[in-house]
Amino acid sequence: AKDSGRNTYRFHNPQMSLDVIEHLQIYHGLRRAIDRDEFVLYYQPQIDLASGRITGAEALLRWQEPERGLVTPGRFIAIAEESGLITPIGEWVLEEACRQAAAWCQMGVSNLVVAVNISAVQFLRGNLDDSVVRALERSGLAADLLELELTESALIHNTENTLGVVRRLKSLGVKLSIDDFGTGYSNLAYLRRFAVDKIKIDQSFVRDMLDDPNDAAIIRAIIQMARTLNLKTIAEGVEHERTLDALRRCQCDEVQGYHISEPLPTDQFTRFLLTWREG
Numbered sequence: 001a002k003d004s005g006r007n008t009y010r011f012h013n014p015q016m017s018l019d020v021i022e023h024l025q026i027y028h029g030l031r032r033a034i035d036r037d038e039f040v041l042y043y044q045p046q047i048d049l050a051s052g053r054i055t056g057a058e059a060l061l062r063w064q065e066p067e068r069g070l071v072t073p074g075r076f077i078a079i080a081e082e083s084g085l086i087t088p089i090g091e092w093v094l095e096e097a098c099r100q101a102a103a104w105c106q107m108g109v110s111n112l113v114v115a116v117n118i119s120a121v122q123f124l125r126g127n128l129d130d131s132v133v134r135a136l137e138r139s140g141l142a143a144d145l146l147e148l149e150l151t152e153s154a155l156i157h158n159t160e161n162t163l164g165v166v167r168r169l170k171s172l173g174v175k176l177s178i179d180d181f182g183t184g185y186s187n188l189a190y191l192r193r194f195a196v197d198k199i200k201i202d203q204s205f206v207r208d209m210l211d212d213p214n215d216a217a218i219i220r221a222i223i224q225m226a227r228t229l230n231l232k233t234i235a236e237g238v239e240h241e242r243t244l245d246a247l248r249r250c251q252c253d254e255v256q257g258y259h260i261s262e263p264l265p266t267d268q269f270t271r272f273l274l275t276w277r278e279g
């Protein structure tokens with residue numbers, strides 16, 4: 001009776017055990033993914049609204065898993081964070097993005113900033129500054145062509161170490177943006193303390209801004225505040241021309257989203273760069 005009781009408990013929720021199995025499979029797969037060269041970066045263009053220029057490329061991680069195909073970060077970043085694998089994975093991302101940005105420079109593409117997502121876990125473990133220095137040195141990329149996208153949660157634990165790492169990165173000339181802005185703590189003091197360059201307005205506000213007056217008001221308030229603090233603004237998740245027009249009217253600086261382009265593999269992004277017409 002005891003045994004069957006245990007079995008009942010164990011298999012009470014078959015979905016749960018499948019989740020656990022998948023979790024383990026992903027964890028084991030991730031451990032080998034770097035050595036097996038299974039990660040790739042996709043790039044999504046960022047456009048300056050006033051000039052129509054492509055100012056940046058956000059690097060977005062994909063995992064080419066042999067059995068699952070192309071896996072997006074939503075399926076594996078949390079597991080990488082829990083297990084600490086985010087550190088080597090994040091270092092690979094930094095190196096690969098810097099190497100690619102340097103290659104675009106060599107092709108004659110000027111002033112294209114590559115934006116790299118940094119997990120709060122990766123950031124708080126420290127040594128991010130060392131990883132960045134190494135990636136810049138190995139690639140030969142100018143520091144001001146690298147932007148780090150941090151979330152509010154990374155900066156809110158505002159310890160001496162955090163401040164030291166950010167100061168060193170800023171002194172190199174690396175740019176800093178706050179990702180998913182508006183969804184976190186909305187403590188504005190750190191924007192100044194960390195000398196942030198840019199705010200990325202979260203796509204949850206952008207998506208509904210035409211239908212929801214609250215979202216539109218939040219976006220206007222964020223842009224207003226950013227202008228007062230002398231920060232650039234970018235709206236992400238722009239899917240329609242009408243949204244782009246509305247953002248232009250709000251004096252948002254830059255846009256990013258499916259309306260301009262989905263994230264693209266490197267060769268397709270290069271083609272996009274070469275065929276994009278400004279204005």
Ligand code: C2E
Nearest residue numbers: 060061072073074093117118119237238239257258259263
């Ligand atoms: P994020 O940094 O907020 O990235 C934006 C996400 O929205 C990306 O999903 C992108 O493909 C998607 N997106 C872009 N334009 C549109 C649009 O117009 N509409 C909609 N609905 N979605 C759009 P993705 O690539 O699946 O990445 C998800 C998240 O995974 C990212 O959110 C980021 O937090 C994380 N991530 C991605 N790459 C990395 C990485 O290299 N390192 C770390 N630590 N995290 C990463």
Ligand code: CA
Nearest residue numbers: 058117149179
């Ligand atoms: Ca991002």
Ligand code: CA
Nearest residue numbers: 179180200236
């Ligand atoms: Ca975001």
Ligand code: CA
Nearest residue numbers: 179180202203
């Ligand atoms: Ca996000």
